[in-house]
Amino acid sequence: LGLCVSRASASVLNLNCCLVLLPMCRVLLAFLRGSQKVASRKTRRLLDKSKTFHVVCGVTICIFSVLHVAAHLVNALNFSENYNEDFLALNAANYRGEDPRKLLFATVPGLTGVIMVLVLFLMCTASTYAIRVSNYDIFWYTHNLFFVFYMLLMLHVSGGVLKYQINLEEHPPGCFNPNKTLQQNMAIPKAFEELFPDYTTEPFPEDLPVPERFVQNNFMRICSKEPKFQSHFPETWFWISGPLCLYCVERLYRYIRSNKPVTITSVISHPSNVLEVRMIKDDFKARPGQYVILHCPRVSALESHPFTLTMCPTDTKATFGVHLKVVGDWTERFRDLLLLHSNQDTEILPIFQQRRYPKLYVDGPFGSPFEESLNYEVSFCVAGGIGVTPFASILNTLLDDWKCYKLRRLYFIWVCRDIESFRWFADLLCMLHNKLWQENRPDYINIQLYLSQTDGIQKIIGEKYQALNSRLLIGRPRWKLLFDEIAKCNRRKTIGVFCCGPNKISKILHKLSNSSNSYGTRFEYSKESFS
Secondary structure, X not given: OHHHHHHHHHHXXXXXXXXXXXXXXXXXXXXXXXXXXXXXXXXXXXXXXXXHHHHHHHHHHHHHHHHHHHHHHHXXXXXXXXXXXXXXXXXXXXXXXXXXXXXXXXXXXXXHHHHHHHHHHHHHHXXXXXXXXXXXXXHHXXXXXXXXXXXXXXXXXXXXXXXXXXXXXXXXXXXXXXXXXXXXXXXXXXXXXXXXXXXXXXXXXXXXXXXXXXXXXXOOOEOOOOOOEEEOOOHHHHHHHHHHHHHHHHHHHHXXXXXXXXXXXXXXXXXXXXXXXXXXXXXXXXXOOOEEEEXXXXXXXXXXXXXXXXXXXXXXXXXXXXXXXXXXXXXXXXXXXXXXXXXXXXXXXXXXXXXXXXXXXXXXXXXXXXXXXXXXXXXXXXXXXXXXXXXXXXXXXXXHOOOOOOOOEEEEEEXXXXXXXXXXOHHHHHHHHHHHHHOOOXXXXXXXXXXXXOOOHHHHOOOOOHHXXXXXXXXXOOHHHHHHHHHHHOOOOEEEEEEEOOHHXXXXXXXXXXXXXXXXXXXXXXXXXXX
């Protein structure tokens, strides 16, 4: 039973260790999402579930690893107690009664298995939500132990514990070996003595033909040779070699592509600890809604973080930019390197002083679900706080030219705790609003800004943001009424719902998107998640 469970769990582990790497091939996913070969929106939406698929594979690996380890603990005891004197080559133990701990810690399969369990335990515990939020560095460094895990896995399966017989024709299962029987002073079957009385006291000649009547009446076959065994070729290598090579090739390609640092053109400190970085890079192209990974060696030699593009390069300008919230050690050190005085975050302050910025490397761009927002006729975009960044690049793109896209109506909801946060993209929203009014399309975008706290509401009142003042509401959105109103105004249409914000809002929107309505309107929900 132990061998059956260990082999069955090993097969599941092989499959999941193969699949868990595929969602991490970000360049491949971005290519497939933007390729014309994947024309189906449903197929592209499946690619957006890559992170969920990766997590499911990881959890499956953890569960079946427990089963695999438990089965091998039983096997180690059985190998020691059930030592086979007849077929020595099949034994994993060296002798009967060998300490099972030697099989676990003094053999290649056992030792590599123990180390793999420790590595998997570190990766699993550090991947929990609490660890990722409190100390992302721990998650980052432990997750990169996957390469050690795969190297140990390839050594683990090369131990050759399981063997198969290679001479079945000369020694079929269940055959009778008279030479071995006489050598071991074992009793000869009575039927055999009656048929061959002259050979009962001496070795049975190998070239004597087998009596047909003996075989038919007694269902026995005579062995001509001793059994020979050989270790199985590791099937795990077939499963993981392809995805592992694909991942390594992609990482090499990403390293070469991002090897040249970008040119930082400006750094702007926004209210509420938000930093905007604008950059230029040769031959950099991106689509609205995509994200990049920033790596600054002076901040951390190995650590890097994803940030959504808030400004994409176009045919007329090569500048692209990101907005980042200063909430952790990495972003704090990064801000201190970029700004002359890290406490200058009370107003929008471009830095005009001449200085040398630290080297910054950009990997990407990579695809995200928000690329689809321009491919719906009607889109419903919901942002919570800094979660507005994925929509900023979309709004910038619409500001350049909205007529070339399928999108004909955009509902934009932005929920913030303090009034200063709206100033991050207040100018952009006002410019887009004024442009659409000038082009006689004021119904193209429906902007609603929700302020959950009323302190300092008077600060946004003024001529500069007059267009937004009438769209500023106090409190939280009444999501059910919003969905009903949008469904009523867009009967029998498919509406894309895009959310980037707290999990509480995301769960509500997901539930309402899956609910039916009396207007025949269908909502398709997508949530931002970095792979």
